[in-house]
Amino acid sequence: MKIAPNTEAETTEKIQFSIVIHGGAGTIKKENMTPEKEAAYKQKLEEAIRVGYTILKNGGTSLDAVEKTINVMEDSPLFNAGKGAVFTHEGYNEHDASIMDGKTLNAGASAGTKTVKHPINLARAVMENSPHVMLSGKGAEVFAKEQGLEIVDPSYFYTESRMKSLERVKASENNKIASFYDETLKDTKFGTVGCAALDKHGNLAAGTSTGGMTNKRWGRIGDAPIIGAGTYANNTTCAVSSTGWGEYFIRGMVAYDISALMAYKGLSLAEASKEVIQNKLPSIGNGEGNGGIIAIDKHGNMVMEFNTSGMYRASMNDKGELYIGMYKD
Template sequence: MSSPKRPLLICAGLTAMVAALSGSQLAGAAERSAPPAPAAAPQQQARESVIKDVVLAVHGGAGSLPRGSLTPEQEKAYRDGLTRAVQAGYALVKDGKPVLDAVEKAVNVLEDDPNFNAGKGAVFNTDAEHELDAAIMNGKDLRSGAVAGVHNTKNPISLARAVMEKSPHVLMAGRGADQFALRNGFAYTTQDYFWTQKRWDQLLAAKGRAGARSPAHTEVGGTVGAVAVDRSRDVATATSTGGLTNKQVGRIGDSPIVGAGTYANNRTVAISCTGTGEVFIRGTAAHDISALIEYARRPVEKAAAEVITKKITALGATGAAIALTPRGDLATPHSTKGVINAYVTRDGKIVTRIYDDETPAT
């Protein structure tokens, strides 16, 4: 296939043992958190606790992003993208719209942002094509919809919602999903829309092609997801991805698999995962977090960390998740050095976290 040539803390006060942190406003309401100062307390006390009163959170992939690895312009682009997504979803919740609308809209924003591996910035498979996966789930009634391996839909998360609402099915894939999209009024999007120079360079590097550009940083801008809760304590989740660079044609990861990479239940939690999809499928990661909350009565931060940092790693993989309860408690566990994420609290405060030191180990 020829290719065109165009070419992530909340703290009201600090003890004397921790240096004061500074924040900078981004896109009006956004704040970035500064790295924590070294603490003299035991390691377990330095672990991140659950974040309270969260309305909506998004992630942009698990991975290592050390401070200093981005130019100021790149950092601003990532923070601005996360901020736009959170603002878009929060505005809908604040206006009393269905929580499904909020997570869909937040993910739409990230799908349209070429910095992330979903929609416009999706990676290439081994045949230099884009195959897109997405899932959405309503915690109130466990309705869900998903698509896998779609080629010609600009916003796969919206197509996943259409599968949920306009068909008797949960998951549709490949040509059938593409045809379903056309029958239901989705515009046909040609493959060149998804093309970006960064992803093309990553494909050539994965194939060991001579002349391939070396990425300035690695594992940046991955799978995207959103979780949200409304005033009625209804929760929902949405996840969208382009998968893995140089993946086998037809490969499907955990993102569109309900209970693996995506899950929402009003009794427990809304979860969106990111990482090595095959292992998240084998470990039924998202549902396992919910089950630990429901049956073992674990708090969300302990349940999520148990699965993400212990079970999944024991199976040989790394990754992360964002998990939000109907009470507004957010956990962001990760076995990678960091996870790109952002969240907004009930008072409208937005925090973006993209560097490793902004999302401490859980």
């Protein structure tokens, strides 16, 4: 596997196409990772990004690249999306997703679905085949069936590791809701997959898919399906996908804020991303606004910015140079 340097230096030179992905941010440390598990994550990240890279290389659209790349991660139990989604307090898997087209500013999202195999496909169907931006719950599932999307029994999403995580969180509660946010279980609120891409036609797109927060209750919805918080794309600036503690990403409208800083203050993608993730986001959460983003600008420059100990991430440019990262380098 070739792992190229993570060169995030920006340039005005036009790059034909590029793609960047994340598989979630959180407490990801090398000392806690077995060689086998590390290899598994790297293999799946490479598999996913190469799917999108191939689409872009062959002249495909950024929307197709984003959707198909996320499908690979949704099919893997390694990530908190699709097959690897975490469990709610009631023992279900509830999925949220969104996608946005930087050319038209059209967007689609779904929330709280339990039977749609690929939530990102549903988000795109909402964007392209409905007059709405977001559908939720049973209605979203009815729409998915009408669109011919793949429907599965909820048991498809069951994984032993995610169930054990739910059991650990429940054991820590001691009948106190406050302990839901116990520091020792802080990563229960993290986990998302996302992709941003620039195609040969100069169009940007971004998408995000997640199972949300372990032990979530009351129909909780995080930032992943919220346009401007978990996902944003605009051809005049950038495309962004977020991962982290969703409540703070919603309050900070993180994805849109990065684009706005570029549009209104003239910041570069790297400058805007650093300002939002390292300064603004933590201040919103009194130090608890943790997570990261992956983003790409209209020139093809890519950024992978996070304030946690790690973020599963990968990028490829039009030269075929591959970068894969997990920890703070």
